[in-house]
Amino acid sequence: MVISTQPDWLSTDVVDLAALTRWGNREGLFGAVSDITRIGGGTQNVVLRLRWDGRDLVLRRPPEHPRPGSDKTLLREIRVLSALAGTDVPHPGFVAGCTDTDVLGVVFYLMEAVDGDNPGEELGEPYRSDxxxxxxxxxxxxxxxxxxxxxxxxxxxxxxxxxxxxxxxxxxxxxxxxxxxxxxxxxxxxxxxxxxxxxxxxxxxxxxxxxxxxxxxxxxxxxxxxxxxxxxxxxxxxxxxxxxxxxxxxxxxxxxxxxxxxxxxxxxxxxxxxxxxxxxxxxxxxxxxxxxxxxxxxxxxxxxxxxxxxxxxxxxxxxxxxxxxxxxxxxxxxxxxxxxxxxxxxxxxxx
CATH class of the missing domain: 3.90.1200.10 (Aminoglycoside phosphotransferase (APH), C-terminal lobe)
Structure with missing residues (x-):
């Protein structure tokens, strides 16, 4: 088992990579977690893009200071994304979810990373020129x-x-x-x-x-x-x-x-x-x-x-x-x- 090193900017209060990796092993994800980047400002949920077991994934968890209903909200997201599999609704593919708060202290889940441009942020081609x-x-x-x-x-x-x-x-x-x-x-x-x-x-x-x-x-x-x-x-x-x-x-x-x-x-x-x-x-x-x-x-x-x-x-x-x-x-x-x-x-x- 390989456990990746926690990046300097990533507090263990957000994601303890050792605990995450142990959980991932049990879910069938192996190797080191790498290429971790934070998506968005983090004032709402914490969203991290990462590379794991040859896959580009996104981890989503409640904010660093969770609100009373944060775990319940994440449970709802897990349920919805899981259910949408096989429909023609465009959505990130659900990979795995953790409802055991002993792992990271909160509910969290992994989904497939989607290559795409957010219209509220900087856009690439073909949208810039066409x-x-x-x-x-x-x-x-x-x-x-x-x-x-x-x-x-x-x-x-x-x-x-x-x-x-x-x-x-x-x-x-x-x-x-x-x-x-x-x-x-x-x-x-x-x-x-x-x-x-x-x-x-x-x-x-x-x-x-x-x-x-x-x-x-x-x-x-x-x-x-x-x-x-x-x-x-x-x-x-x-x-x-x-x-x-x-x-x-x-x-x-x-x-x-x-x-x-x-x-x-x-x-x-x-x-x-x-x-x-x-x-x-x-x-x-x-x-x-x-x-x-x-x-x-x-x-x-x-x-x-x-x-x-x-x-x-x-x-x-x-x-x-x-x-x-x-x-x-x-x-x-x-x-x-x-x-x-x-x-x-x-x-x-x-x-």
């Missing part, structure tokens, strides 16, 4: 989430992942309560977001009949996909921690409300891709989804308004924490402005 490639890959973000919505969640063993009954009815009161919880931050106390009451009333009054229950990614946008470096398409959907069973049209609404329009320095998602130009408009995304789905999209504006309502409240939490000195003030202000912009856009749709 507008048609950018357009086709961007359209495939709608196609990919339509494929997710078409999966028979019961057949793949995810029938009890969420509570689809009353999914839409729960959304407005849930997120109003969430917004109200920010008043616990003395520096924030009082609603600082526009149109909230107006949009809550509109959403209740215009709620459509719920779409057929299915898998909902829960945070579907350009920064949560990887684009194939050869063929303009989605190579993988990533970050499955919010996945549940509900109304899948909320994912399309989420994609639409986060969609960047032109070169926008304040874009929440996909800024580097949008800066290069050539992206489809929202109407084209809806058409691409419709071509791969039999769902009724006549109320898609309602889902887009709901997505904007929910997203604004979620990211406003960072602003509230920043006022209390618990988050970066610049990031908090930027997200507050983005929350206001999402609500302004949602209000325009509702009118």
């Amino acid at each position: 507008a048609d490639a950018r357009h086709r890959a961007a359209l495939d973000t709608a196609t990919a989430v339509a494929r997710l919505a078409a999966v028979d969640h019961e057949a793949i063993g995810l029938g009890d992942l969420g509570r689809p009954a009353g999914f839409l009815e729960r959304q407005v009161p849930r997120w109003l309560d969430h917004l109200a919880s920010y008043d616990q931050v003395a520096e924030y106390r009082g609603n600082r977001l526009p149109h909230v009451a107006e949009l809550a009333d509109w959403l209740r009054e215009h709620q459509p009949e719920q779409s057929c229950p299915g898998l909902v990614h829960g945070d579907y946008h350009l920064n949560n996909v990887l684009l194939d470096p050869v063929t303009p398409r989605v190579a993988a959907i990533v970050d499955w921690e919010m996945c549940t069973i509900g109304d899948p049209l909320l994912d399309l609404g989420w994609l639409l409300v986060t969609w960047p329009e032109g070169a926008d320095p304040a874009a929440l998602t996909g800024g580097p891709l949008a800066d290069l130009g050539g992206l489809p408009g929202r109407a084209e995304l809806i058409e691409a989804y419709a071509a791969h789905s039999d769902r009724d999209l006549s109320a898609i504006e309602w889902y887009t308004v709901l997505a904007g309502f929910k997203l604004a409240i979620v990211i406003e939490g960072t602003y509230a924490r920043s006022l209390a000195g618990e988050a970066d003030p610049e990031v908090g202000l930027r997200l507050h402005r983005a929350a206001v912009a999402r609500l302004e856009y949602a209000a325009t749709l509702a009118r």
Whole structure:
């Protein structure tokens, strides 16, 4: 058995390579762990790319200071990625998961590394030079989430992942309560977001009949996909921690409300891709989804308004924490402005 040396930058509080290697041996992974690099900033989950037993893998675990529900979240991801094997949904292949917290102190799992470009980061070819490639890959973000919505969640063993009954009815009161919880931050106390009451009333009054229950990614946008470096398409959907069973049209609404329009320095998602130009408009995304789905999209504006309502409240939490000195003030202000912009856009749709 060969145990690799812990890199200088990698604290054993994050991953104890000796313990990881012993566990991997029991799972059929042998040899040294090497070429370890950290992906992302690590403020949420810790994500490491590594080489092990001749394979490029990614290890995902909770943050260095886990939250109370961190292990439960990772267990959900393990379950979802395992179940998606064999479907036509683009996703990282699940390799192995560890639910024994005696190994690393937390739940963690390994998945196949996916070669691909994140639209929210620096892009390579063909996307840098080919507008048609950018357009086709961007359209495939709608196609990919339509494929997710078409999966028979019961057949793949995810029938009890969420509570689809009353999914839409729960959304407005849930997120109003969430917004109200920010008043616990003395520096924030009082609603600082526009149109909230107006949009809550509109959403209740215009709620459509719920779409057929299915898998909902829960945070579907350009920064949560990887684009194939050869063929303009989605190579993988990533970050499955919010996945549940509900109304899948909320994912399309989420994609639409986060969609960047032109070169926008304040874009929440996909800024580097949008800066290069050539992206489809929202109407084209809806058409691409419709071509791969039999769902009724006549109320898609309602889902887009709901997505904007929910997203604004979620990211406003960072602003509230920043006022209390618990988050970066610049990031908090930027997200507050983005929350206001999402609500302004949602209000325009509702009118």
